Amino acid sequence: MNTKNLNLISKFIDSTVITLTFLVPIFFLPITTDFFELNKMALLVLGSLILLVLWGIKILLTKKLAISSSPLDLPILLSLAVFILSTIFSINKDASIFGTQGRWFPSLIGFATLVVLYYSSASNIDKSSTIKAAVYSFLLASSISSLVAILGYYNTPLRLFDNVMFTFSGSINSALFVASLGTALSLIMMFGEKNQFVKMSLTVVALTNFSLLLVLNNVVSWVLLLTGLLAVAYMVPVEQIKQSKLNLYVAAGFIISLVLLAALPATNKVVINNNFPREINLDVTGSWIVTSSSLRDFPILGSGPSTFNLNYTRYKPIYLNNGNEWSLRFDKPFNELFNVMSTMGILGTAALVFLGIAVIKLAFKIKNMNMDRSEEGNIAETLSAGLIITLVSFLVTYAYSINAFALFLFSALLVSKIKMFNKETDLVKHVVLSFTSVSEEVSLSSLSAVKKEYFHYVISAPVFALAIAGFLLTYRTYAAEVYMKQALVAAQKNNGNTTYQMMAKAINTNPRKDVYHNLYAQVNIALANSVASKANLSDTDKQTLQSLVSQAIRSSRISTEMLNPLNPVNWEVRASVYKALIGAAENSEQWTINAYNTAIQLDPTNPKLRLDLGGVYYAKKDYLTAANLFRQATTLKPNYANAYYNFAEALYNLKDYKNAKTSFEAALSLVEKGSADYKKVAEELNILKELPVVAGAAAESSPSEKPSIEPITQNTGATEQENVKQEPLTDPNQLKKEPKVSDIVNPSTN
Template identity: 25%
Template sequence: MDQQPQSSRLVELTSSLSSYVVAGFLALFPIFFLLFTSNPIEINKIALMIVACSLLGLAWIVQIMKKGSVLIRPSTILAALVLFTGTSVLSALATSSNRIDAFSGRTLVMLVMTGFFFFSTTIARRSTTIALSSKSNLFLWAYTFSAGLLGIFVLLQPTGFGLPWFINRSFGVSLPNSITFQTTGSLLLTLFLLISATIAHLTEVFAQKEKLEKTIHSGFFAFFLLASVVTGYFLLPNNEGALIFQPFSSSWSIAMDILKQPKTALIGVGPESYLSAFTQYKPVSLNTTPYWNVRFGSARIEVLQILTTTGIIGLLAFVFFYSSAFRTMFPLRAQTRSLVTIAATLLLYHLVFPATTVSFGILVAILSAICIEKNRQNDQDIIALSLFSVRSRDLYSSFTEQKSERLVRQISVALVSLLVFLGQAWSVLWFERLYRVEVLLQQSYMASVAGDLQKQYDLQAKTIALLPQSDRVRQIFATTNYLIATGIAGKKELSEQDKTTLNALVLQAVQEAKNATALNPLKTQNWETLLSIYQQLIGVVPEAEQWAVAGSVRAIQTDPANAMLRLNLGMLYAQLQDHNQATLLYRQAIELKPNLPGAYFQLSISLQELSRFEEAYQAMVQAQTLAKDPTLQVSEEEIKVIDEQVAALKKVVDDLQKQREAQQAQSQTTGTTSSTPTGTTQQQESSLPSGAIRLPEELGLPEEEAPTGVPTGTNESTPEPVATSPSPEPTPTPAE
């Protein structure tokens, strides 16, 4: 130990800082959010993680500089976290289709929280100034504070004065007054936090000896139990917060498909690429469930999520992390009983449900608190390292030898301190770019609400400059450009300036949509954006129809089990008057989802165009039957249209039948054979081979280059206003 009093006080101060930072993190992290980013919850919680980790890192640097040695405290949990994070980094580097996405989500969180655990547990030393007994547990009360606020807002929600009401009144925003808005990002996670607090205080009720302490913990136990029951009620089926999870069977099927390829079996598809894996490998059987048109961004359970995204190596690291956590916790259950119960509850959550940024952050912080409590009782497991060693080969004096060793230690400390500081600076600067983009996206959304299209355009252009490799910001910018263009095109009279601006906006919309597909070609939404823009430009931009078809084909290639994509491509071919190809695609959509009334309806329309009226009648009758199924939620107006079509086709088919009977009677009289009347051609077989789903061979990608401009001139046309969904702008509330 350092004998200098000032140095000892500084070491003691940095040691105390670890406890206060971890406790402050537990008190703030579950409830922390800010409204001036497009995602008010997750991005701001990552920012809080980085701030806490940076404070702990600086404290560690100060401590090793004062001690004159590089200090580490090895543990199985630290080794497991390093291995777990390393597999995520390896998978992100080797397999992810977009590095921006790969290092802005789960992998970034794991890197930061690994540093958080290392710094907080290493600088925590045997302390005389902080003596937390079972009567005054700093970490438990910090956790109780955040969980208590969550419980209060849950209990107030039925009265209409819950968290959204409080935020709206405090900040002048207009969030929907719903229980589904939670600062944890998930009502389910809120429930688990409340349950863990309930169990923790129940443990203290049985452990405490003094009556006052028992009474206090009993009160908190009753409060958290009530809040847990109310939260659980909201999560029941048909209630406001009812859960929607990917079925286990489809999660399992996707994971097994990943294992069929050696590379992805080993290291997965990438930490942030589960959505791409879902669309690529989604089983057709999912189309028979109510979630057939939902794109899930996570597996049913965390084990399958990790197996899919980081492969077998990641799964082994996950198992090692779990076993290390339990081996560390349970020997300490007597000293840290309440923290152990909280950690065990969160570990259970990660086994049964997919992990989130919030759940993983709280879990690592609780494990850090347990290890800090352990370290206060024992400093013997801390190790002082030197990057270099001094070994005398000649007869140096003892003084020279000691001086050399001291110099080597100083160099080691300086070098490690510099590396840690540079690493923290890099992470802060990298995250600052991500954060500024989220702020700009929210500002652009507010500008669009205010009708300031120029400001909206300028702000989104800045996001491109900050993150040019992000397909997400380019997709948003592409949609915004086209929506602004359609607004201009809707004017009754266009000036020359309007025409010039319109052309530039359409061209930029096309180019940004193409850039998004180039940056992340496995993301179905990028191709859907491109085909949507080109579909609106058919008849305006040369070869737009070919690019619309190409975009739709690529979207189908990234999501081959999606019946709606094939239905939409069939409708595109019908728009281009290629009804033969349209009918093939409609039949494919029906094979993928046999209870899709829209596919039967569109199939009937195209068959009518081909004068195959009997087949058209059969398809329309099938659409009519399905439309009456209340679970498919077909509107009354749509049912009325289908009924009218069925009646009209029935009349045509009856007329054809009468013609056939008349021809047969005439043939019996004359002894000749009649030809088949119009509308009785044999049904064309589907292009789908048995047991496989593929694209028709004739649907290859066009070989033409992308259009480089929009035609101009005195007779130029302008695109019709887009009748599509609103732009995927950032919203002030998180997506459920």
């Protein structure tokens, strides 16, 4: 055995773990469509594959396979098995394997990556200094994350990307998790540290993270912080707290000053940014309704990992239409427990709860171990507290790359720490597979089928094969995202040619993403409209036009019929493609209607779909069917001004002027006074009132019999007092619109 090479491999493994611990909370790249989650997951996959390759090389050098066995093995492997089974029976296998756009975790690839990270770290880290360096790396990263979030919160010129909500972690929820973890863990490390400079530095880390928690004032952060403080009180010996009075005085003084500044009226507006936007999440009631409905239909294995977005549209409760978030399609529930129940069923919930219980038991057993804290300080206690806070985070928010990474990394580091503390303990064993039985090693000499001199190659071959497969899958996903980002940048500049080419590259690289095909279909239609707008079309233009239209139809059919037929968004895009061809292609109207009907079946409580479908019938002059659909939209969303306006237009064409007037009045009561839409509705209402049949009816009626909006609103809740944002009114007489390529990335138009 080459000891020098073996030591070098061990150093590489240690460095990789420390680097990952520092980078994951703050790593992002602006070269993909998703700056944060995708890049964090790609970093995790890359780091785990590096650890796997290094482990394989170590097997070749030592001719041994060393694995740390702990009480976490069974629940981890059971959870992985359930992930695989749930993915096999998933309603969208691609999403379950790779994750959805912007939500790359939890997925089968993501969970498998964390399992590889856990075993690669737990089985190969054998120095307390490595564990301590990893903890300090995380604390440093948490400080950087919180500092950047604070700069954005106060709208300073130093904020990045001109976005007050920008955080290195990727979202406000994840930034609060990192800050809560950083606050509690730095306190525990501070109490166990003897060097006064390091103690004060850890105090600064704790206060930096606490500052973010205070100014954001989020319930989730306070729950996590309270959990952390309880962990501090339980894990840290009283003697250590007494020896840290100076640091506690400094911390108390800072906290009291900050709280007073935030509480006093004279300084409140300086410290607290009342205009800071909040992250929008699905509430507990809505989450439970969707989860219970999914459990009813998919009780054993759920609908599949990363399929909550499909469950939400099918089971969305109608009461959510009354709020400002009615048009959002949530892809995560209130917390991860609901997500697991919905997407992985009873077996998945049982397996992951089993894992959580095993982690808690392992964390609390540290209290009864008399570890030597003379050099490492409170490393084991810090890791245990980190695990407890992380598990609680899954009850108050959903899972993402950072808290999932923290769970598996801290578990691996704690297992390694226990292994180093007491090699004779039954809690953690270091099992070594070799050709000779030495000490606690397990002999494999009985395996006569495999020649001894080749056995280490047989063991290491699957390791390298798994690493290669993981790299290829990750490269395909990541490269496609880079191409798509370049396409969207070109689209924002209205550069159709570059947009078209980059999207084609993205689809060729990763043809299994329905989002790519949807965007590609929209771009093809936009380019087709651009070509068709020319005064005189040449033969080449006509061929180009035909090719673009054919490609748009082909892409929309791929996303709806092959890749993800249960996603209503795909059917909406398909409907928009055919709608753009109405009047230019045979049967386009019927194809549009069919697509909208399928979308409505998949998203039955969405009033916008009925409004759009009603617009198609309105253009056909089938005003009765259109009015029926517009009326359904007002029933689904009683405060939907656009639906009332379109309903009034349809009734007007049906010559039902009385009810048209009532519907116009309902729309007028819902739009913002003084806005362009308000003036538009008021003008049409005045024109309607001047019609002889309406004016005569009003003159003949007594004051108590005058038409009012009550018949329409008494059962629907449309009132002037409701402060609900309204979308711009759409005129059903203007069905078609000539989009630009940039429309596909403009949220106001799509």
